[in-house]
Amino acid sequence: MGNKKILLDHGSGGKISHALLKEMILPVFHNDLLSRLDDGARIDIGGGISIAFSTDSYVVDPIFFPGGNIGDLAVNGTVNDIAMCGGEPKYISAALILEEGFSVDDLKSVLDSMAEAASKAGVIVVTGDTKVVPKGKVDKIFINTSGFGLIPFGVNLSGSNARPGDKVIISGTIADHGITILSAREGLKFDSDIKSDSAALNGMVKKILEIATLEKGRDERNRAAISERLLNSVSISDSGSGLSSSGSCLDSEPGLDSERNPDTCSGVHVLRDPTRGGVGTTLNEIAQQSDVRINIWEDAIPVKDAVHGMCELLGFDPLYLANEGKLLAVVSAEIADIVLDIIKKDEFGKDAAIIGEVVRPEPCGVFLQTSIGGSRIVDMLTGEQLPRIC
Amino acid sequence: MALKYVHEYRDGDLAKGLIEVIKGDLASAGFLSINKQGAKLKLMEVCGTHTMSIFRHGIRSVLPDSIELLSGPGCPVCVTAQQDIDAFIDLARIKDVILTTFGDLIKVPGTFSSLQKEKASGKNIRIIYSVFDCLEIAAANPDKEVVFCGVGFETTTPTVAASILMAAERGIGNFSIHSAHKLTPPALSALMETQGVDIDGFILPGHVSVITGINGYRAVFEKYRVPSVIAGFEPVDILKAILILAKQNISGIPELENGYERAVSEEGNPKARQIMNQVFEPDDSVWRGIGQIPQSGMKLRSIYSEFNALEKFGVELKERSEPAGCACGQILMGLKTPEQCVMYGKRCTPADPVGPCMVSSEGACAAYYRYKGC
Numbered sequence: 236m237g238n239k240k241i242l243l244d245h246g247s248g249g250k251i252s253h254a255l256l257k258e259m260i261l262p263v264f265h266n267d268l269l270s271r272l273d274d275g276a277r278i279d280i281g282g283g284i285s286i287a288f289s290t291d292s293y294v295v296d297p298i299f300f301p302g303g304n305i306g307d308l309a310v311n312g313t314v315n316d317i318a319m320c321g322g323e324p325k326y327i328s329a330a331l332i333l334e335e336g337f338s339v340d341d342l343k344s345v346l347d348s349m350a351e352a353a354s355k356a357g358v359i360v361v362t363g364d365t366k367v368v369p370k371g372k373v374d375k376i377f378i379n380t381s382g383f384g385l386i387p388f389g390v391n392l393s394g395s396n397a398r399p400g401d402k403v404i405i406s407g408t409i410a411d412h413g414i415t416i417l418s419a420r421e422g423l424k425f426d427s428d429i430k431s432d433s434a435a436l437n438g439m440v441k442k443i444l445e446i447a448t449l450e451k452g453r454d455e456r457n458r459a460a461i462s463e464r465l466l467n468s469v470s471i472s473d474s475g476s477g478l479s480s481s482g483s484c485l486d487s488e489p490g491l492d493s494e495r496n497p498d499t500c501s502g503v504h505v506l507r508d509p510t511r512g513g514v515g516t517t518l519n520e521i522a523q524q525s526d527v528r529i530n531i532w533e534d535a536i537p538v539k540d541a542v543h544g545m546c547e548l549l550g551f552d553p554l555y556l557a558n559e560g561k562l563l564a565v566v567s568a569e570i571a572d573i574v575l576d577i578i579k580k581d582e583f584g585k586d587a588a589i590i591g592e593v594v595r596p597e598p599c600g601v602f603l604q605t606s607i608g609g610s611r612i613v614d615m616l617t618g619e620q621l622p623r624i625c
Numbered sequence: 626m627a628l629k630y631v632h633e634y635r636d637g638d639l640a641k642g643l644i645e646v647i648k649g650d651l652a653s654a655g656f657l658s659i660n661k662q663g664a665k666l667k668l669m670e671v672c673g674t675h676t677m678s679i680f681r682h683g684i685r686s687v688l689p690d691s692i693e694l695l696s697g698p699g700c701p702v703c704v705t706a707q708q709d710i711d712a713f714i715d716l717a718r719i720k721d722v723i724l725t726t727f728g729d730l731i732k733v734p735g736t737f738s739s740l741q742k743e744k745a746s747g748k749n750i751r752i753i754y755s756v757f758d759c760l761e762i763a764a765a766n767p768d769k770e771v772v773f774c775g776v777g778f779e780t781t782t783p784t785v786a787a788s789i790l791m792a793a794e795r796g797i798g799n800f801s802i803h804s805a806h807k808l809t810p811p812a813l814s815a816l817m818e819t820q821g822v823d824i825d826g827f828i829l830p831g832h833v834s835v836i837t838g839i840n841g842y843r844a845v846f847e848k849y850r851v852p853s854v855i856a857g858f859e860p861v862d863i864l865k866a867i868l869i870l871a872k873q874n875i876s877g878i879p880e881l882e883n884g885y886e887r888a889v890s891e892e893g894n895p896k897a898r899q900i901m902n903q904v905f906e907p908d909d910s911v912w913r914g915i916g917q918i919p920q921s922g923m924k925l926r927s928i929y930s931e932f933n934a935l936e937k938f939g940v941e942l943k944e945r946s947e948p949a950g951c952a953c954g955q956i957l958m959g960l961k962t963p964e965q966c967v968m969y970g971k972r973c974t975p976a977d978p979v980g981p982c983m984v985s986s987e988g989a990c991a992a993y994y995r996y997k998g999c
Contacts, residue, residue: 240742240745240746241745242741242742243741243745244976250975250976251976254976534637549754550986550987603683604683605681605682605683605860606635606636606637606640606682606860607635607637607640607644607682607683607684607687607860607861607864608637608640608641608644608683608687609683609684609685609686609687610686611681611682611683611686611996612997614995614996614997617975617976617995
């Protein structure tokens, strides 16, 4: 890796993070489920049932910021990672690592936010852990959350499913969270109303997957049969159970859906939440996983004026700043407008837009058509973005 | 936050119109494509922020083949000498020192280490956004010594000067700087005196010019008579500057023009210059890859020597040779493109840079690498 010590760049989510993952972590734990490198693992647990399983740790500094705090971020982040795999999250874990001397009032605020976020997202915290370490060994509070969700029958989302002709949708303005944290962290005092977009998107995802199915006219008998079989084959005490009869249906199930052409029902190909590393890095991951070229259009990408202005002042590219309540959807062209409409009607998707398209595979990567009609590559972020000198 | 001019100078129609005018003017002058001798119109953007903007907006991809844009010596991190980087590292290693720096500098490799690696080893190194933050850190940590890495051009030097004056006024004794600040006009002179340098026009830096004014370049312009225009950083600004330089080359009459009227005046900012000159004075300075340029640096005046970190801690500048094979110097003078450096993209990448042009986001090599020379 060239460096013998771990640098902050290794946690940036960009190229150096990927190098750490590919050179050190994947070889050690190598298995087919892990190597797909989606937001969570898709695990077939038998009986034709699959779950999405995901984990994430939250170390944000500062822990309180406009629009949220580390608590709701930790819940929403894992809920979103599960949702992006097509899973319907219901149960999550929460592990707290607390610094000696951390304010009990602050802990209460963080826990209350976690509870509120969980309630909004329709998940419950069912197991957890608490550790306290000496002062200075962690920064106030670190949180790990994990969770799983049942993947409705037929849903098969992966970063490797993008295909030429697909459209790329972003569910709202980009870089809000990244610029909020940066401002709060550095005490930059701008007179703006920028706040983190931290939000759980499982509701939005559910609607996207449902509409994709409905649009393709999946018949009621089929859905009822699948639903019944799934409910009979898994024992979960909660009557809601996270099972859905709907799906965007890539996996053709013999006997139940044999008359269906898989391609007629496969409109939603990829869902990803562009968190660390931003839209630029996430699209690069999709391009690599799917071996495609993705063209995006600068004029179409929604960025708040205040975020845009701060990025210009500080020398940041909003394409590489984190989002915590946005998703990227790669969908077939035929249903792109319908999916966009569904997202726009969601409470977290009113600024959604189609920002690009997947084209022929050569050359693989992400390209931006600029406002002035120029074109440039959007590479994966190398390390942390740093403020410029002048 | 109400920010003006964020969208106006990125107007696609306006930009496309300018591109057509540039092409039309060059065509009527018989210069739209590369001529038989293979000569191109070589225009140098002096400032690293221009380099980044040119790449970010895909400006190269819309220009005719006959215009070649070269990146100049105006990236402050790129021109900071190895000896200064090593001095910053030496200062960071001193017990009880909190080293403060602007972000870009942290990754630049010194002879044996970098500030980033020192930070990973536990040294107290903090990235700041304003030099005035140093005073607050110093006031809050009276048992520590706060040392600031003074890097930058006329844009940043006045604020550093103001921080020294403020520290003196507030009696903050645990604050000092190592000044590797540089001046722009002497670099342009040095460039023009270098054998082999062949530039048909300068796109002059916008931020620096806010301080220097147009008048800051008059002496250099009168001596070398190279078409010159001060430009803003938005795509319409840059295209306008290219059009102005193309017109001057076609007419054969070089001029010094202001293309950034909304920010730059004839006089610049005399108050900022007065503060800068009160605290600093010109001195010979070593530029990375270029070597020593007379009177191109800014050192602390002796009356402010208590703020001189090198003197305070007895750190000496050591003569250093630059990494063998690194072509940063030639790249900064427009003599080579990054792709003509033997290490580019092989031994030297943004993840593991050898030369500073690959480190700073505004360095020519980093921009080429990130945007693959688009």
